[in-house]
Amino acid sequence: MGAEIWLGLFSGIAFGFVIQRVGATNPDKMARAHLMMEGDIPKFMLMAVILSAIGLLGLEAAGAANTRVLPTSLVATGVAGILFGIGWGFCGYCPGTTWAAAGEGRLDAVFALIGGLAGAAVFAHLHEFFIPLLYDPFNVGQITLADWTGSRPAAVVLLVFIFGLCIGAINFLWKEKNGGQIP
Amino acid sequence: MDKKNTSPIYWPWLPAAFALAGIIVFIFATFGPPASSSGFVSVIKGAVQTVAPEYVENNPHYATMPDTGSWLFAFVLGMAIGGFAAGRSGRIPVKDIPKIWEKRFGNSRIKRFAATFAGGFIILFASRLAGGCTLGLFISGSTQLAVSGLYFGVLIFAVAMVTARLVYGSTGKEE
Numbered sequence: 492m493g494a495e496i497w498l499g500l501f502s503g504i505a506f507g508f509v510i511q512r513v514g515a516t517n518p519d520k521m522a523r524a525h526l527m528m529e530g531d532i533p534k535f536m537l538m539a540v541i542l543s544a545i546g547l548l549g550l551e552a553a554g555a556a557n558t559r560v561l562p563t564s565l566v567a568t569g570v571a572g573i574l575f576g577i578g579w580g581f582c583g584y585c586p587g588t589t590w591a592a593a594g595e596g597r598l599d600a601v602f603a604l605i606g607g608l609a610g611a612a613v614f615a616h617l618h619e620f621f622i623p624l625l626y627d628p629f630n631v632g633q634i635t636l637a638d639w640t641g642s643r644p645a646a647v648v649l650l651v652f653i654f655g656l657c658i659g660a661i662n663f664l665w666k667e668k669n670g671g672q673i674p
Numbered sequence: 675m676d677k678k679n680t681s682p683i684y685w686p687w688l689p690a691a692f693a694l695a696g697i698i699v700f701i702f703a704t705f706g707p708p709a710s711s712s713g714f715v716s717v718i719k720g721a722v723q724t725v726a727p728e729y730v731e732n733n734p735h736y737a738t739m740p741d742t743g744s745w746l747f748a749f750v751l752g753m754a755i756g757g758f759a760a761g762r763s764g765r766i767p768v769k770d771i772p773k774i775w776e777k778r779f780g781n782s783r784i785k786r787f788a789a790t791f792a793g794g795f796i797i798l799f800a801s802r803l804a805g806g807c808t809l810g811l812f813i814s815g816s817t818q819l820a821v822s823g824l825y826f827g828v829l830i831f832a833v834a835m836v837t838a839r840l841v842y843g844s845t846g847k848e849e
Contacts, residue, residue: 498704499745503752504759505697506708511760513690518790519772520684525838533831535687535694536813542695543817547702557706561805561815563822568811571804572826575797576833581841582793583772585808586801587710589794590750591757598770602787606794611714612722613795614802615735621803622734636819646819654816 507591516592518583518599525580530665537654537661544647551643560633567626683765698817705745707818709810711801713750715739720747735802778845 513535514520523529550556579585584592584603592600614621636646685693701708715735720742723730730736740746761768771786779785801807804826806814812830815823 495705495745496743496748499748500752500755502697502701502705502708503749503754504756505752506694506749507753507756507758508760509685509690509693509697509756510753511757511766512685512764513687513694514684514766516757517766517772519769519774522772522774522838522842525835526842527835531684531687535691536808538688538691539694539698540813540816542691543698543702543813544819546695546699547817550699550703555703557702558818559707560818560820561811561822563820563825564804568804568822568826569829571800572829573833574800575804575807575826576830577837578793578796578800579808579830580834580837581796582790583775584790584793584797586714586797587750587753587807587809590710590713590753591760594754594757595761595766596758596768598783599772599786599790603790603794606791607711607714607798608718609791610795610798611711611802612718614799615715615718615733618733618735618802625803634821636821636824643819650816650819 503590506587507594510588511591511595516588516595516597516600518592518597521579521583521588524665525583527665528667530661530667534658534661537658541651541654544650548644548647560635562630562633564626564630566629567622570625698813702817707810707814708749709746709806709814710750710753711798711807711810712739712746714798715802716742716744716747717750774842774845778842 510516513531515532515535520529520532524532547556547558551558575585582599582603584600586607589600589604589607593604636649637643640646640649698708716739719730719736719739722736723741770783771781775786775789779789797807801810804811804822806812806823806826808830812823812827816827817823
């Protein structure tokens with residue numbers, strides 16, 4: 492086994508450990524986040540992005556970053572976002588959390604994982620139909636905030652500002668009752 | 675005196691975000707943008723190519739993805755191990771049916787499992803259409819300042835919030 496496998500395994504173990512401990516693998520907590528009853532998980536996600544974006548800027552300055560920006564397809568990314576939101580709101584799992592939650596021993600996550608494998612297989616089969624139909628004609632390229640602000644550091648400042656506002660809004664609008672410590 | 679452990683059972687979100695960001699930056703340094711929906715494709719590719727290698731070879735979706743001998747598969751496998759280790763060493767109760775779901779739809783395991791199967795199907799179908807999921811598109815993308823990740827992020831949060839309202843109605847409210 493190459494170094495890549497060990498790095499992946501190590502990264503996954505650390506990632507799965509953290510998201511379990513913060514409660515992101517608990518679909519009850521996820522549903523309560525979506526219902527604006529508990530703000531911990533969305534604040535955790537937004538803050539992780541803020542810190543990662545700052546960290547990545549440092550990594551880029553050091554010349555050690557491996558980046559790959561996914562293109563924006565106005566229709567495909569949009570339709571996918573809506574479908575994804577329906578599935579996420581309905582079952583309380585996202586693709587990454589199903590693995591950690593299944594490992595944790597949640598049986599409903601095992602079914603979400605199997606459903607996910609089926610969904611990926613069906614999409615792969617229909618790739619040749621959907622990608623030319625919904626993705627390619629509306630692909631506006633690998634655009635980033637930096638195209639708009641002119642420089643990457645300025646774009647990071649903008650991102651931190653927007654995500655910070657979102658965290659503030661969650662603090663203000665989500666009706667937290669007990670600090671999110673409901674089992 | 676009862677020697678009950680009164681420390682919170684969940685990690686507070688802020689230090690947890692620092693921990694996760696550290697891991698994400700490590701991944702950017704040692705691999706590339708982290709992703710988890712790609713791991714599903716790697717599993718399927720690995721499985722299908724053992725029985726139908728020609729089908730996999732001619733499929734454009736599998737052509738873009740490595741099979742199970744890859745970082746992407748090792749990562750999702752690692753997540754399951756990490757979830758297991760964290761669950762076994764922590765105090766977060768594990769349930770097969772979330773409390774709020776049980777209140778709304780009863781304790782039928784069949785119903786809940788059918789629902790998560792359907793939900794899992796939809797989120798992976800959608801992720802493969804967009805090219806990534808919460809991690810691979812929203813978190814990885816936004817970290818790289820990608821418009822695709824931000825656009826996807828706004829939609830998944832907004833639609834999930836509306837969907838949860840429709841699914842649970844006022845179930846959570848009466849506590």
